[in-house]
Amino acid sequence: MSSSEIGRTHALAVEFAASRARLRELQRAYAAMDRSKFARLRSMLALAGRLAGTRTGRLAAYSDERGELPSAAGRDAGPFARSEYEQWLLTHAAQPHELELQRSLSRLLPLRPVISVVMPVYETPRRYLIEAIESVLAQSYPYWTLCIADDNSPSPHIREILERYAAGDERIRVAFRLQNGHISEASNSAIAMATGEYIGLLDHDDLIAPDALFEVAHAVNVDPEIDMIYTDEDKLDENGKRQEPFFKPDWSPDSFLSKMYTSHFGIYRRSIVEKIGGFRPELNGSQDYDLVLRFTESSQRIHHIPRVLYSWRKHAESAAGSTDAKPYAYIAARKAIAEAMERRGEPGRVDPVPNCHGLYIPRYELRKPGKVSIVIPSRDKADILDHCLKSIFLKSTYHDFEVLIVDNGSKKKETDVVLRRWRKWDEQRFRVIERDEPFNFSRLINAGAAASDSPYLLFLNNDTEVITQEWIEMMLEQVQRKSIGAVGVKLLFPDNTLQHAGIVLGLGGAAGHVNYRMQRYELNHFGAVVTVNNYSAVTAACMMVRREAFEAVHGFDEDFSIAYNDVDFCLRLGARGLRNVYLPHVELYHHESLSRGSDLDRSRAERNLIEQEMLIKRWSIRERPDPYYNVNLALTAPYFKLAIVPDEREVFRDELLIRT
Numbered sequence: 239m240s241s242s243e244i245g246r247t248h249a250l251a252v253e254f255a256a257s258r259a260r261l262r263e264l265q266r267a268y269a270a271m272d273r274s275k276f277a278r279l280r281s282m283l284a285l286a287g288r289l290a291g292t293r294t295g296r297l298a299a300y301s302d303e304r305g306e307l308p309s310a311a312g313r314d315a316g317p318f319a320r321s322e323y324e325q326w327l328l329t330h331a332a333q334p335h336e337l338e339l340q341r342s343l344s345r346l347l348p349l350r351p352v353i354s355v356v357m358p359v360y361e362t363p364r365r366y367l368i369e370a371i372e373s374v375l376a377q378s379y380p381y382w383t384l385c386i387a388d389d390n391s392p393s394p395h396i397r398e399i400l401e402r403y404a405a406g407d408e409r410i411r412v413a414f415r416l417q418n419g420h421i422s423e424a425s426n427s428a429i430a431m432a433t434g435e436y437i438g439l440l441d442h443d444d445l446i447a448p449d450a451l452f453e454v455a456h457a458v459n460v461d462p463e464i465d466m467i468y469t470d471e472d473k474l475d476e477n478g479k480r481q482e483p484f485f486k487p488d489w490s491p492d493s494f495l496s497k498m499y500t501s502h503f504g505i506y507r508r509s510i511v512e513k514i515g516g517f518r519p520e521l522n523g524s525q526d527y528d529l530v531l532r533f534t535e536s537s538q539r540i541h542h543i544p545r546v547l548y549s550w551r552k553h554a555e556s557a558a559g560s561t562d563a564k565p566y567a568y569i570a571a572r573k574a575i576a577e578a579m580e581r582r583g584e585p586g587r588v589d590p591v592p593n594c595h596g597l598y599i600p601r602y603e604l605r606k607p608g609k610v611s612i613v614i615p616s617r618d619k620a621d622i623l624d625h626c627l628k629s630i631f632l633k634s635t636y637h638d639f640e641v642l643i644v645d646n647g648s649k650k651k652e653t654d655v656v657l658r659r660w661r662k663w664d665e666q667r668f669r670v671i672e673r674d675e676p677f678n679f680s681r682l683i684n685a686g687a688a689a690s691d692s693p694y695l696l697f698l699n700n701d702t703e704v705i706t707q708e709w710i711e712m713m714l715e716q717v718q719r720k721s722i723g724a725v726g727v728k729l730l731f732p733d734n735t736l737q738h739a740g741i742v743l744g745l746g747g748a749a750g751h752v753n754y755r756m757q758r759y760e761l762n763h764f765g766a767v768v769t770v771n772n773y774s775a776v777t778a779a780c781m782m783v784r785r786e787a788f789e790a791v792h793g794f795d796e797d798f799s800i801a802y803n804d805v806d807f808c809l810r811l812g813a814r815g816l817r818n819v820y821l822p823h824v825e826l827y828h829h830e831s832l833s834r835g836s837d838l839d840r841s842r843a844e845r846n847l848i849e850q851e852m853l854i855k856r857w858s859i860r861e862r863p864d865p866y867y868n869v870n871l872a873l874t875a876p877y878f879k880l881a882i883v884p885d886e887r888e889v890f891r892d893e894l895l896i897r898t
Contacts, residue, residue, distance in 0.1 A: 322880050323472075323483055330546070330870075332378075332449040340378035340452045349459050353382045353451050353505065354432030358424035359396060359442040360389040366443035366551065367396070371403050371410070373445040379452035383434055384410045387427035390418040422517035422525045429508075429516055436467075438505045439526065443551045445474065446503055450547040454505050457541050465507040465537040466530075468500040469547040470868070480549055483880070484764055485868035489540040490772035491721075492819045493866075495575055495600045497769050498527040503548035510536050521574050523567030528574035535581065544869050568595050575600060584719060589823075597765045599823050602715040608693040610639040610710055610782070613686030615679060616700040617646040620653040622829065627660055629704035631667075636710035639696075640667045644686045647674035680794035680803040683778065687785070687793060695788055699779040702729070703827040712824045713782040723811030724783050724804075726776020727824035728767075734758045737828045738780075739766070740773035740820040741805060743857070743864035744873045748850040749775060749805045752867070754876040758825075763878035768822045773866050776818055778804035780826055787811060801846045802853040809857055 332340075344350065355374055359367065374384045386404075388396055397414065404412045411431045415424060429437060436454070440446060454467055472483040486499055493499060504526065514532045521528040534540065572588040575598060579586050584602055591597035612630065616623050623643070630641060643657065660668045671689050673682055687695050694717060696710070706712065709727070717725045729738035739753045753760060753767050760767040778794075781804065791810040794803050808818045854860060863869045872881040 322882055323481065325882055326483075326870075326880055327480065332447065337378040337448055340449060341380070344379045344381070344452060344455065347455060347459050349455070349462060350381045351436055351455060351458050352434035353379075353436045353438055353454060354429075354434035354508065355382060355384045355438045355440050355446075355451075356425060356428040356432060357384065357386045357440045357442055358389060358421055358428055359386055359391065359400070360418070360421075360424065361391045361393055362396065362442040364395050364399065367399055370440065370442055370444060371399075373448070374440070375407065376448045377446075377451045378449050379455050381455070382409060382451055383432065385413075385428040385431040385437075386410065387413045387415060387424045387431070389420065389424035390415050420519065420522050422519040422522050425525070426516045429511065432508055435508060436505050437508050437511060438503060440503075441550070444502065445549045445551070447545075447547040447549075449545075450503055453543050453545060453547060457543060461539075461541065463539050464541045465510055465539040466533060467505040467541045467543060469503045469543045469545055470870070471502045471548040471550055472546050474549040474551045476552065483546055483870075485544070485546075485870045485878075485880075486542060487772070487868060488542045488865040489538075490817075490866055491534070492716075492817060493769065493771045494530070494534075495578070495598070495770065497597050497765060498524070498530070498571065499764065500530055501526070502550055504530070506533060507537070521570045523564050524570035524574050527571050528577075531574055531578040535578070565595075571596065572598060586715070591765065591768050591822075594761065594765055594768060597769050599770060601712075602719070604711055604715055604718065606718040607638065607711075607714065610636070610694045610696050610714070611686070611690035611692040612639055612641045612696045612698055613644060613683060613690075614641065614698050614700050615644045615646060615682035615686070616648070617677075618648045618650045618653045619700065620650065620656040623653070623700045624656045624660075626698075626700050626702055627656075629702075631664065633704045633707050634710055635707045636714070639710060640669065640690065640692070642686045642689055643668075643670045644682045645670055645672050645674075646677055646682055678796055678799040679778075680796040680798055683803075684793040684796065687788060691785075693785050694782060695785055696782045697778045697780070699828065701829040702780055703829070705730070705825040705827060706823070709824045709826065712821060716819055716821065717782045717784055721817055722819055723787055723814075723816030724776050724781050724808050724818045726773070726818070726820050727780050727826060728758075728820075728822050729777065729779060729826055729828040730758060731755075732827060732829065736760070736767065737830055738777045739822070740771060740866075741775035741777060741808070742867045742873075742876075743774050743805075743859050743862075745864075745867070745876060746873070748802060748853045748859060750876055751777070752876050752878070756877055766878065770822065771820050771866070772817050773820050774812065774818065774864050775805040775808035776820055778807070779828055779830075783811070787814075787816060790814060797852065798849050799845065800842055801849045803849075806853055806856065 357370065362370075371384065374382065386400055388400060391397075400412045400414075404410045413427050413431060415427055419427075425439075436458075438446075438451070438454070450469070453469070457467055458464055468486070470483065470485050472480050474480055484499075487493065490499075506529075510533060511529070514529075514536060516529075517525045518528055519525075568590065572590065575588045576586070579588075579600060579602070586600060586602040589599045589601055591599060614623075614626070627641065641660075645657070648654070657670050661670065669689070671685060673685055675681075683697055694714065696713070713725045713727065716722050726738065726740065728736070731737050735755045735757060736751075736753050738751050739756075740751070741749050742752045743749050745752065752773075753762070756762065756767060791807065791814065794807050798806055811818060870881055872879045
């Protein structure tokens with residue numbers, strides 16, 4: 239077979255492996271090939287065609303002793319109910335015909351990196367240890383080694399099992415440590431046996447999906463420069479039932495400082511792991527968190543595979559089973575985060591999220607304080623504005639600020655009375671800018687910014703009310719960082735449900751507020767509401783930005799007069815390499831749209847639709863998924879709902895994989 243034919247075969251084969259939804263197109267493409275050279279692949283595709291759409295496939299390594307398909311747990315199993323995740327697995331887990339095809343396609347990949355799976359072992363129950371090893375042996379991609387280091391387990395079944403498997407497959411390498419050194423030392427012993435270009439971390443009682451290493455190899459073939467890969471994951475209860483899927487965002491550095499979300503399955507370039515010294519024993523319990531923090535300081539070539547390729551076993555002694563299982567792990571995690579902040583020249587402290595083990599709030603030292611101009615567009619509604627101003631001036635603990643009211647043609651006498659009173663009360667920090675013209679939110683924001691010379695700009699709706707007294711300094715802690723674009727906060731309705739906790743592209747059409755109307759301290763989807771997170775956009779109802787960043791993107795686009803102007807602004811910041819961030823520990827009430835009326839008013843609704851389409855076209859929202867919102871999540875609900883049936887998210891994922 240010529241190199242050109244191999245290349246063509248590889249390209250088509252990878253397409254098929256990436257997306258069953260495109261099966262028929264691929265069948266037509268293969269049919270055009272030379273029958274004598276591609277007979278075997280075409281027969282596989284024919285078989286796949288007969289099996290596609292059926293639900294008879296089983297994942298051997300994932301089935302229980304009766305051969306039944308794993309199911310999700312009930313209402314206590316994370317954000318998804320039993321029937322939802324069970325149904326999703328039926329159509330998204332790799333099926334036998336796909337695995338068979340992957341075994342053949344593996345030999346055609348131009349790059350066939352050896353992946354050394356690293357597994358420290360100590361006193362693992364017999365069944366769990368066997369199942370973990372068997373999940374590696376079941377891989378459709380054959381170019382791997384399994385490096386197992388036993389940490390001086392006293393139980394005789396450990397040596398018996400490991401020696402038996404090592405004798406049966408030369409790819410399995412085993413070391414028996416003479417002294418117990420705990421997980422970091424055992425992991426380092428396993429790494430010492432690794433020869434692969436990449437290492438993958440597998441706990442001794444967990445499972446990897448049979449297509450896990452093939453998906454990793456595929457990603458490396460798409461981009462050979464990748465240094466780190468992580469996948470989605472779920473949990474496995476003691477009855478072998480899969481539950482609590484965790485559908486992760488693409489690489490989000492600030493989210494990572496708030497929780498160890500990459501976790502399983504993690505794959506790392508071995509040379510970098512060795513360069514940074516492997517695992518540190520003093521961080522036992524959060525040694526993997528510490529490793530990734532240090533690893534990502536050496537490389538930002540990070541890739542996320544949005545497939546559930548790892549099952550983390552839940553039992554009484556595992557962190558997956560109980561957050562109380564390893565209390566020392568949370569102390570180690572805070573230490574690892576604080577040390578990372580110090581190494582990066584952004585020192586501070588790490589606060590735990592109250593009553594939420596494993597979730598943290600990094601608090602940076604305020605090293606670049608400066609004057610903050612609070613820009614508030616407003617028109618009449620004097621009582622609402624007065625309430626907002628009282629909360630700013632009476633609650634704020636940071637005093638180096640000024641308030642700029644951009645008055646959009648107020649007519650009522652009581653408004654003039656309120657403005658005069660506040661000007662008299664603090665003439666040094668209160669100004670009014672007159673803009674008597676048709677309403678254009680972007681133009682008002684730009685006018686307020688132009689009227690000040692402060693290094694920091696804080697845009698605020700006049701129908702907000704400060705709750706958190708340290709709100710300004712907390713936002714400054716983040717916005718002072720050169721990597722940060724816009725900083726947003728948690729906004730609440732008066733009934734303490736969420737109005738804003740980040741904006742997701744495509745949600746509800748163009749862009750929408752995630753977790754809308756959820757509870758104030760909602761713990762759905764692994765603490766998204768209560769942790770610091772990167773999002774594509776945050777609302778300008780309360781947003782802070784450095785002046786230099788604001789001016790670099792030329793402020794708000796005045797073509798967006800009433801809607802999506804903040805989203806467009808944030809996306810332009812993102813296009814310059816800046817990250818937008820949501821802060822859960824800064825809270826304000828938002829009495830939404832009390833001042834200017836609802837966008838459901840006829841004229842505003844029409845303009846809203848025009849601007850929605852403008853945003854969609856400008857940023858190709860229908861063609862590109864939001865990197866901070868997993869493609870397996872539906873865009874029809876604002877609360878991390880699993881996409882059960884194929885929808886636009888499925889198209890996003892399939893087309894992305896095929897394009898790559």
